[in-house]
Amino acid sequence: MKFNPDKPYNKLPNILPDEKYWRLLSIYEQVNKANRAMAELKGRLSAIPNPDIFINTLSLQEAKDSSSIENVLTTNDKLFKAFTLDSTADPHTKEVLRYGKALVGGFRVMKSGKKFSVKLIELIYRNIKKENDGIRDFSVYIGNGYRRIYTPPCCRDVILDKLNNWISVANLKSDEIDPLIKMAILHYQFEAIHPFKDGNGRTGRVINVLLLSVYGLLDDPVLYLSKYINEHKNDYYRLLMGVTESNNWEEWILFILKAVEKTSKYTLGKVFTIIELFNNTKEKIQGEAPEIYSFELLETLFTQVYCKYSFLVEKGIASRNTASKYLNRLVEIGILKKEKVGNEFIFKNKGLYEILKK
Ligand SMILES: Nc1ncnc2c1ncn2[C@@H]1O[C@H](COP(=O)(O)OP(=O)(O)O)[C@@H](O)[C@H]1O
Numbered sequence: 001m002k003f004n005p006d007k008p009y010n011k012l013p014n015i016l017p018d019e020k021y022w023r024l025l026s027i028y029e030q031v032n033k034a035n036r037a038m039a040e041l042k043g044r045l046s047a048i049p050n051p052d053i054f055i056n057t058l059s060l061q062e063a064k065d066s067s068s069i070e071n072v073l074t075t076n077d078k079l080f081k082a083f084t085l086d087s088t089a090d091p092h093t094k095e096v097l098r099y100g101k102a103l104v105g106g107f108r109v110m111k112s113g114k115k116f117s118v119k120l121i122e123l124i125y126r127n128i129k130k131e132n133d134g135i136r137d138f139s140v141y142i143g144n145g146y147r148r149i150y151t152p153p154c155c156r157d158v159i160l161d162k163l164n165n166w167i168s169v170a171n172l173k174s175d176e177i178d179p180l181i182k183m184a185i186l187h188y189q190f191e192a193i194h195p196f197k198d199g200n201g202r203t204g205r206v207i208n209v210l211l212l213s214v215y216g217l218l219d220d221p222v223l224y225l226s227k228y229i230n231e232h233k234n235d236y237y238r239l240l241m242g243v244t245e246s247n248n249w250e251e252w253i254l255f256i257l258k259a260v261e262k263t264s265k266y267t268l269g270k271v272f273t274i275i276e277l278f279n280n281t282k283e284k285i286q287g288e289a290p291e292i293y294s295f296e297l298l299e300t301l302f303t304q305v306y307c308k309y310s311f312l313v314e315k316g317i318a319s320r321n322t323a324s325k326y327l328n329r330l331v332e333i334g335i336l337k338k339e340k341v342g343n344e345f346i347f348k349n350k351g352l353y354e355i356l357k358k
């Protein structure tokens with residue numbers, strides 16, 4: 001029977017742990033390229049003593065690009081400000097910020113050894129969407145503006161059945177399948193199941209990064225995988241559809257592998273540039289304001305783009321008064337820029353802002 005875009009696709013096949021498309025010869029070259037790029041990113045990060053300084057800033061870039069695919073739009077500046085001053089943001093910016101938290105929180109949970117479950121997946125969805133519901137029990141469809149192009153399975157029991165298959169494959173680590181190919185297949189399958197009323201794209205892309213942790217390919221949630229997807233959005237949609245309509249796994253898998261390769265290299269480039277700035281900033285403070293220098297202070301300036309007094313106080317670096325002296329001194333030597341939002345002062349790391357803006 002031909003696939004019908006107007007009827008729930010309840011015949012969506014389960015994924016089996018060993019299918020021939022998991023071993024396509026034509027994708028081997030790209031698998032290797034993607035794996036090499038990922039391994040380099042992981043390796044370089046592990047050589048840095050404090051890789052967690054990248055987490056907040058880089059995970060927000062991923063959050064921004066992934067949300068942008070769904071037309072949830074914000075700017076870096078709004079996002080960085082909202083990170084520091086939670087309350088002032090517009091609804092889209094808040095949604096992107098929640099995405100970043102769901103990503104970082106989810107990554108931490110997986111790193112501690114937790115397995116995928118319906119509960120965990122629902123939690124990621126709720127965190128992003130700020131909703132209380134879970135797996136849907138009604139039909140939804142995907143349209144292209146003119147007509148329906150895909151109607152995912154319905155309803156709750158069918159979805160749960162397919163999601164449990166997804167979970168059992170995702171949690172299986174002992175097979176011989178390349179983890180990146182597996183991630184590509186799991187991402188298609190998750191989107192095809194489309195378990196929630198909305199937020200499926202974003203939940204699925206958070207899960208991509210979590211899978212990289214589960215399979216040991218990444219130790220920190222810093223990869224901007226959605227950047228490539230966002231820049232090739234039409235291919236992304238077309239190739240998802242291509243699997244459903246004509247079983248075209250090959251092109252789909254190649255697409256995701258290419259995304260991994262490109263974004264690993266891109267992310268690594270950002271990491272290097274930030275480290276360079278970090279070292280230059282260290283020298284500058286030590287040279288021009290040695291009386292306030294400490295490594296903790298330096299790290300705090302890179303943990304987010306906008307710093308405020310309380311960050312220094314919370315980390316035990318300075319009292320409220322000293323914190324003000326420190327940050328204003330860093331303004332004087334040209335590292336920070338002071339801005340007033342409402343009745344609060346925040347301090348922008350100028351160099352870091354420029355790097356992330358590009
Ligand atoms: N033909 C398709 N088949 C399966 N999934 C699709 C198809 N086209 C798009 N998608 C997925 O659906 C997502 C959009 O679903 P949606 O629930 O609105 O997510 P979000 O709220 O995060 O926007 C896309 O990002 C993509 O991952």
Ligand SMILES: [Mg+2]
Pocket residue numbers: 070198199200
């Ligand atoms: Mg949506």
